[in-house]
Amino acid sequence: MGFKKRRVKLEDIARKLNISIATVSRALDENPRVKPSTREKVFNTAKTMGYMPNQIAKSLSSGKTNIIGVLIPRYDEPFFIEVCRGIDQYARNHNYKILISSSRNSYEFEKENLISFEKGLVDGIILSPTHETENVAHLNDLISKGMPIVLFDNIREQVSGADHVMIDDKKASFAAVEFLIKKGKKKIAFIGGIKEKKVFQDRYKGFIAALTEYHIPVHQELILHCNSLHREFEDKEILDFFKSLSTPPDAVFACTDNYGLLTMKTLLKTGKKIPEEVSVIGFGDLGLGEIFVPTLTCISQPSFEMGQKAAELLINQLNEPDEMDHKKTIVQLETQLTEREST
Amino acid sequence: MGFKKRRVKLEDIARKLNISIATVSRALDENPRVKPSTREKVFNTAKTMGYMPNQIAKSLSSGKTNIIGVLIPRYDEPFFIEVCRGIDQYARNHNYKILISSSRNSYEFEKENLISFEKGLVDGIILSPTHETENVAHLNDLISKGMPIVLFDNIREQVSGADHVMIDDKKASFAAVEFLIKKGKKKIAFIGGIKEKKVFQDRYKGFIAALTEYHIPVHQELILHCNSLHREFEDKEILDFFKSLSTPPDAVFACTDNYGLLTMKTLLKTGKKIPEEVSVIGFGDLGLGEIFVPTLTCISQPSFEMGQKAAELLINQLNEPDEMDHKKTIVQLETQLTEREST
DNA sequence: AAAAAAAATACAAACGTTTGTATTATCGTT
DNA sequence: AACGATAATACAAACGTTTGTATTTTTTTT
Numbered sequence: 001m002g003f004k005k006r007r008v009k010l011e012d013i014a015r016k017l018n019i020s021i022a023t024v025s026r027a028l029d030e031n032p033r034v035k036p037s038t039r040e041k042v043f044n045t046a047k048t049m050g051y052m053p054n055q056i057a058k059s060l061s062s063g064k065t066n067i068i069g070v071l072i073p074r075y076d077e078p079f080f081i082e083v084c085r086g087i088d089q090y091a092r093n094h095n096y097k098i099l100i101s102s103s104r105n106s107y108e109f110e111k112e113n114l115i116s117f118e119k120g121l122v123d124g125i126i127l128s129p130t131h132e133t134e135n136v137a138h139l140n141d142l143i144s145k146g147m148p149i150v151l152f153d154n155i156r157e158q159v160s161g162a163d164h165v166m167i168d169d170k171k172a173s174f175a176a177v178e179f180l181i182k183k184g185k186k187k188i189a190f191i192g193g194i195k196e197k198k199v200f201q202d203r204y205k206g207f208i209a210a211l212t213e214y215h216i217p218v219h220q221e222l223i224l225h226c227n228s229l230h231r232e233f234e235d236k237e238i239l240d241f242f243k244s245l246s247t248p249p250d251a252v253f254a255c256t257d258n259y260g261l262l263t264m265k266t267l268l269k270t271g272k273k274i275p276e277e278v279s280v281i282g283f284g285d286l287g288l289g290e291i292f293v294p295t296l297t298c299i300s301q302p303s304f305e306m307g308q309k310a311a312e313l314l315i316n317q318l319n320e321p322d323e324m325d326h327k328k329t330i331v332q333l334e335t336q337l338t339e340r341e342s343t
Numbered sequence: 344m345g346f347k348k349r350r351v352k353l354e355d356i357a358r359k360l361n362i363s364i365a366t367v368s369r370a371l372d373e374n375p376r377v378k379p380s381t382r383e384k385v386f387n388t389a390k391t392m393g394y395m396p397n398q399i400a401k402s403l404s405s406g407k408t409n410i411i412g413v414l415i416p417r418y419d420e421p422f423f424i425e426v427c428r429g430i431d432q433y434a435r436n437h438n439y440k441i442l443i444s445s446s447r448n449s450y451e452f453e454k455e456n457l458i459s460f461e462k463g464l465v466d467g468i469i470l471s472p473t474h475e476t477e478n479v480a481h482l483n484d485l486i487s488k489g490m491p492i493v494l495f496d497n498i499r500e501q502v503s504g505a506d507h508v509m510i511d512d513k514k515a516s517f518a519a520v521e522f523l524i525k526k527g528k529k530k531i532a533f534i535g536g537i538k539e540k541k542v543f544q545d546r547y548k549g550f551i552a553a554l555t556e557y558h559i560p561v562h563q564e565l566i567l568h569c570n571s572l573h574r575e576f577e578d579k580e581i582l583d584f585f586k587s588l589s590t591p592p593d594a595v596f597a598c599t600d601n602y603g604l605l606t607m608k609t610l611l612k613t614g615k616k617i618p619e620e621v622s623v624i625g626f627g628d629l630g631l632g633e634i635f636v637p638t639l640t641c642i643s644q645p646s647f648e649m650g651q652k653a654a655e656l657l658i659n660q661l662n663e664p665d666e667m668d669h670k671k672t673i674v675q676l677e678t679q680l681t682e683r684e685s686t
Numbered sequence: 687a688a689a690a691a692a693a694a695t696a697c698a699a700a701c702g703t704t705t706g707t708a709t710t711a712t713c714g715t716t
Numbered sequence: 717a718a719c720g721a722t723a724a725t726a727c728a729a730a731c732g733t734t735t736g737t738a739t740t741t742t743t744t745t746t
Contacts, residue, residue: 007463007488009732020696025734035694050488055462056408057732059399060701067442075428076630078419085418088445097459099410099442102431116440119398120350120702145350145393231630261634268636287419287574291604292635293611352702363726368704378724400702403731463732 008049016045028053068314069122070100071113073130073154076231078286079256079303080128083152086307087126094315096123105229107132114138117147124148124314129156131196148317148326150310154197163313164330165306169199172299172335173206174213176281177253179337181214185251185279189222191238191259200225203255203283222249226259238262242270250278251343257284260296264342279343294341302333309333351392359388371396411657412465413443414456416473416497419574421629422599422646423471426495429650430469437658439466448572450475457481460490467491467657472499474539491660491669493653497540506656507673508649512542515642515678516549517556519624520596522680524557528594528622532565534581534602543568546598546626565592569602581605585613593621594686600627603639607685622686637684645676652676 010028014021019038027034027042034042045051059065068091072080084100091098099122103110110130117125127149129136139159143149149162180188190207193200204225211218224241228234238259242248252267254260260282264274272278274294282289282298289296309331317326353371357364362381370377370385377385388394402408411434415423427443434441442465446453453473460468470492472479482502486492492505523531533550536543547568554561567584571577581602585591595610597603603625607617615621617637625632625641632639652674660669 007732011732021733022697022735023695025732026695029734033694038694052458052461052463054403054732055459055464056399056402057463057701058734060397060403060703060731061733061735063701065399075424075431076421081418081424085445088418097442097444097464099440101440102428115395116398118395120395120400121398121440235633265634265636288631288634290578291608291631293608350702354702364703365705365727366725368702369725372704376724381724397702400731401704403701403733404703404705406731 007054008051009054010051013042013045013049013051016049017041065121065123066096067122068096068098068311069113069117069125070098071103071110071117071125071127072100073103073105073128074229075102077258078288079153079284079301082286082303083128083307083310086304086309087311088307089304090308090311091315094311096311096315103130105130105132107134111138114142118142118145124150124318126150126152126310126314128153130154131194134196148314150314150317152306152310154199156198161326161328163310163317163328165310165313165333166330167301167306167333167335169202170206170209172301173203173253173255173283174210175206175335175337176283176299177207177210178214180251180253180279180281180343181210181216183251183279183343186216187219187222187247187249187251188216189245189249189252190224191241191252191254191263192223192225193255193259194227194229195225200255207253221245234258235262239266242266248272248278252278252280254280254282257282257286257289257296257298259283260298260342261288261292264292264294264296275341275343281343285338289340297340297343298338300336300338302335305333350397351394352397353394355392356385356388356394359392360384408464408466409439410465411439411441411654412456412460412468413441414446414453414460414468414470415443416446416448416471417572418445420601421631422496422627422644425629425646426471426650426653429647429652430654431650432647433651433654434658437654439654439658446473448473448475450477454481457485461485461488467493467661469493469495469653469657471496473497474537477539491657493657493660495649495653497542499541504669504671506653506660506671508653508656508676509673510644510649510676510678512545513549513552515644516546516596516598516626517553518549518678518680519626519642520550520553521557522682523594523596523622523624523686524553524559526594526622526686529559530562530565530590530592530594531559532588532592532595533567534584534595534597534606535566535568536598536602537570537572538568543598550596564588577601578605582609585609591615591621595621595623597623597625600625600629600632600639600641603641603685604631604635607635607637607639618684618686624686628681632683640683640686641681643679643681645678648676 010021010024014024023034024042027039088098101113103113107130136156136159143161151162152165155164155166192204226237228237252263254263260280264280267278282296285298285300289298353364353367357367366377367385370382431441444456446456450473479499479502486504494505495508498507498509535547569580571580595606597606603623607623610621625639628641628643632641
């Protein structure tokens with residue numbers, strides 16, 4: 001007791017069996033170059049000595065860590081967690097692990113995290129850029145240094161060389177709003193998110209496009225671009241918005257499930273009946289909408305599949321023989337409208 | 344174009360400046376042994392050449408990866424994500440990164456993940472064992488090999504040498520039930536989780552203790568130990584439970600916020616008024632309870648702080664000069680009752 | 687039984703750092 | 717100007733693997 005623990009390494013096995021380290025290494029690899037009987041011996045002593053390979057040494061030698069870096073803007077949004085689950089599942093099945101970091105909605109933290117990824121800990125990166133990320137030079141830099149990257153969610157078109165996984169936000173929200181219109185709704189409110197995020201811009205475009213298509217005038221007062229980055233404030237922002245309206249809407253298109261729920265909560269508090277007086281539709285479909293009373297109609301976004309797909313694209317890049325001539329691929333996943341009680 | 348990218352390394356800087364690698368290494372470390380003027384030169388050329396240190400090589404050399412392995416039973420439970428946030432925050436401030444894995448509620452996956460951690464990728468581990476984890480030999484093994492470990496949530500007393508972070512589940516649920524009793528409730532239902540988890544056992548004990556203390560008979564039919572491991576089934580299990588009751592309870596103590604919400608949803612569907620006819624109290628306080636209508640009274644559990652504390656304990660262990668004489672420390676965090684509309 | 691072919695193993699360099707020790711350069715002292 | 721002291725730098729081993737090439741052993745062929 002009191003001694004520092006020393007891991008057993010290849011050398012220890014080699015010494016005990018009076019053979020070379022190289023042979024031990026190859027034996028454990030089941031390399032056909034080593035005689036079956038020695039392989040047996042090596043396996044046995046490795047087991048009895050409690051050998052555990054050193055991943056770091058392996059990585060240094062092979063130049064691969066088998067780790068995928070994942071950078072998301074925040075942990076406390078089920079969408080991102082769900083994407084991570086998808087990434088994790090695909091990665092795990094292909095012998096990769098994932099290292100998740102949060103940029104906490106900050107461009108500076110994003111850069112900081114990417115630098116730490118760049119130090120060689122990860123073989124590639126899956127990233128949802130923050131809304132603050134105007135300048136994408138740091139991403140293009142990384143790519144030009146040979147780092148495989150896949151973007152999802154808040155895509156930046158200017159990033160060349162990175163694969164994209166996305167949905168057609170404009171089309172999906174058009175469908176949502178069209179659905180409301182076909183139910184006879186005329187005063188449709190829009191609850192969006194941070195204006196700088198491409199997904200929210202696109203969802204807004206879809207909203208406007210649908211109204212235009214059906215010749216419904218756009219009322220600015222019915223439009224809210226929610227700016228809060230934290231739960232506590234979102235609540236208030238939405239409450240204030242509905243209080244500010246002279247006449248209430250007959251339907252609300254919320255750009256996320258969370259906004260949808262907060263909307264329903266606010267409306268219920270003010271005595272409105274859902275869906276009788278106001279219909280509400282959300283975006284995302286991450287389980288919460290099913291718990292609420294009434295349950296929330298929404299656009300179902302394949303979050304888990306986005307993660308899987310992103311991992312697939314990245315691992316494909318990692319397996320490309322010549323990283324230099326990678327062709328940017330863009331995957332667009334399908335959404336669908338799930339009708340529940342709120343409409 | 345078309346060439347494989349080669350990272351610039353210390354050797355490249357050394358060659359360019361005609362000095363030794365050791366000096367370059369020390370210069371970048373701001374080691375006082377190198378002359379300020381050379382340090383300057385090194386910094387400059389490092390910058391212009393685009394040098395980025397190789398973390399893997401550093402780790403091999405130093406024997407430290409500065410990564411903390413985190414193993415949770417599932418991703419889709421906000422409690423665990425919140426704990427991870429806490430860990431992440433503390434770790435980041437102390438120059439550690441976290442590598443999160445999910446054991447997906449399976450003992451086998453837990454072992455598998457721990458083995459992959461053991462390969463030297465992480466300096467220490469923060470873990471919430473699965474409910475299946477009866478045998479803790481694999482944990483004691485790891486600890487005896489010198490791996491620092493901190494447990495949280497589903498503590499296993501038999502694990503010696505690992506620090507624990509926990510709350511007093513029995514006391515907290517006693518308080519919750521007592522609160523209901525003092526409101527005059529007599530028929531209190533209990534919605535628990537997987538019986539094998541210590542937290543649920545303790546919360547059940549607290550429930551029984553409170554009833555006993557106040558001389559209220561325990562009705563078995565009012566007790567549900569929810570066994571589902573996935574969202575879809577929990578819903579149905581709780582619905583069936585309430586349907587099965589001959590007469591409805593006047594209060595429900597749910598062992599998690601999620602169960603609390605599902606309970607409220609079920610009760611509302613069957614036309615019950617909350618809190619007029621039935622009071623509901625949850626456990627956790629992770630934001631969801633505030634969105635629902637009515638908002639959910641619950642025991643507030645300091646999840647984020649649990650994560651921070653776990654990280655603190657682990658990093659303390661990592662900094663102990665002699666890992667062998669680590670003394671197991673147990674931290675118990677305080678809970679409180681947050682009253683909202685459901686009671 | 688010797689030579690050639692094939693199989694099994696050993697040697698040594700490489701991966702990119704860190705760090706203890708040896709060496710060289712610089713400075714102040716006399 | 718020579719000396720010792722100190723400052724600055726260089727050398728080389730170490731971290732634990734992998735892998736190309738060289739060497740040895742075994743088997744096959746004649």
